[in-house]
Amino acid sequence: MVEQARPLPRGKKKRKRYSLLRLLRQVYLPFGLLLFLFLLFMVQPRDPNLITISFAAEDREIPAHPQSTLHATSSDKAQWNLILVNKWHTLPEGFRVELTKLRNGHAIDSRAYPDLQEMMDDMRAGGLSPLICSSYRTTADQENLFSAQNQKYLSQGLSQKEAQAEAALLVALPGTSEHQTGLAVDIVDTSYQLLETDQENTPVQIWLHQNAWQYGFILRYPRGKTEITGKSYEPWHYRYVGKDAAREMHQSGLCLEEYLNDIHR
């Protein structure tokens, strides 16, 4: 009986060792694997696009002298900030603008740059995560965008005329995009990067809709002004008009077309 009882502790020990091994396998191995994956993720370079299109505080290192200089030859230099470009007003012939290039490949009119930088800095300081996803476009950029959209509709079986009309609803015809002025930026919330109406509910847009005017920017295509602006509501597209005009437009609720009509009256 005694001898029969002896194997029991050994069996218990075995089970104990066995369960220790199981514990190792079930807990430490997966944990180690997770740790390994986490480290791998941390070490791996993140999406270069995400890094490059965000304004970081260190963007201040951008040289004071613009890297790309297309000199401004606006006929009315005093009104450079109020230039009107829409589907009825094309970019003036020979339009040129002095740009400040951002380290991310984006660029804006050098005269609007300090206010844009200040606005982005203030948003970040307030805990927001804005992301510039579009800025200055050359005519060639705009042509490429338009032709890609047109091609998409053609491949869906639309006629040339239909495809062009449909494409024009989404992408401005070359020469009619405000992005070609260097005064427009599309800003989204990093947490929601879709150019859709719901963009208006993001913390970044809620802040921008209330405060962008203080930095000289206006929401260029507000809701309910489509007939006047020629563009549907875009809660992400901001246009620099300077602080005075932005304040007046903010107070009056006028869009750029209405405002220009008013001051020219």
Ligand SMILES: [Zn+2]
């Ligand atoms: Zn835009």
